[in-house]
Amino acid sequence: MIDKTIREITASEVTSFQQDGVVMLKGLFDERWVELLDRGLEANCNSPTDRSRIWDRDEQGRTMFWDSQAWQRIEEYKQFVFDSPAAQFAGQLMQSEQINFFFDAVFVRSPGSQFVTPWHQDEPYWSVEGYNTCTLWMPLVPVKKENALAYIPGSHRSDSVFYQYNFGDLNPDCKTRVDQVDFSAVSKNEFPDFDADPERYGVISWDMQPGDCVAFNSRIIHGGSGKLPQDRDLRVFTSKWLGDDVQIKFRECGMDPDHSAVMTEHGLKPGDRPGTDLYPAIWSRA
Numbered sequence: 001m002i003d004k005t006i007r008e009i010t011a012s013e014v015t016s017f018q019q020d021g022v023v024m025l026k027g028l029f030d031e032r033w034v035e036l037l038d039r040g041l042e043a044n045c046n047s048p049t050d051r052s053r054i055w056d057r058d059e060q061g062r063t064m065f066w067d068s069q070a071w072q073r074i075e076e077y078k079q080f081v082f083d084s085p086a087a088q089f090a091g092q093l094m095q096s097e098q099i100n101f102f103f104d105a106v107f108v109r110s111p112g113s114q115f116v117t118p119w120h121q122d123e124p125y126w127s128v129e130g131y132n133t134c135t136l137w138m139p140l141v142p143v144k145k146e147n148a149l150a151y152i153p154g155s156h157r158s159d160s161v162f163y164q165y166n167f168g169d170l171n172p173d174c175k176t177r178v179d180q181v182d183f184s185a186v187s188k189n190e191f192p193d194f195d196a197d198p199e200r201y202g203v204i205s206w207d208m209q210p211g212d213c214v215a216f217n218s219r220i221i222h223g224g225s226g227k228l229p230q231d232r233d234l235r236v237f238t239s240k241w242l243g244d245d246v247q248i249k250f251r252e253c254g255m256d257p258d259h260s261a262v263m264t265e266h267g268l269k270p271g272d273r274p275g276t277d278l279y280p281a282i283w284s285r286a
């Protein structure tokens, strides 16, 4: 087993996470975790799940590959989920008593990819509801702040409901449209034009090295990442973690990823605390 960690989360990082909904955690994982995840990502790209998609393929053949929920068959991901301190970090940041794993998602841009992730919030898409959810966004290669995922600090505490982008539209290779969810009934309220005036909205992102990690609340508005220089790729592993107040919720507008069928198969219903071997409990404060 890989040794646990090279450092602890500090009190000021917990405060930033709570106040801003996002914090960059410098040097949180050592190179053995990064190498492990990179091997897992390689295996994942070579053998994608049937949920995977190329979100973007441009005229020069540059791509953005996305996959999710591959952990059950990729040993390296499994080892990270069960044996790394990630769940403990999520528990400390969210000040939760128990942490369950939700799912993994990867975002892989080939060198020079210009693809930019649309601004969005994660929780409104999910088959769960709760304030205490967090993603660990881990680039496995160096990334400059202008190419990294960007966030609107504090937006995780806003009650505004925004238009939800249909991520199913991102499949240029696929003639039959998959994962289509029409979210248009949720809200017509477009996000402000953050890119036109990033300073006004406090848009934040960071220069990052492998081993650094951004933790963000899944209600925070985030997007960007991409517009890569010709000689730079971007390989990102993310893991999603559930804290104390999270309950299963089946949304009438639809979900992406939609876990409602597998949840039901596992005997989970709206209002339940996510659990079973689908959403394993990994860490508890006790």
Ligand SMILES: O=C(O)CCC(=O)C(=O)O
Residues within 6 Å of the ligand: 105, 107, 117, 122, 135, 137, 149, 222, 223, 224, 225, 236, 238
């Ligand atoms: O890395 C990206 O481009 C998108 C990541 C993202 O939106 C997420 O992890 O929720």
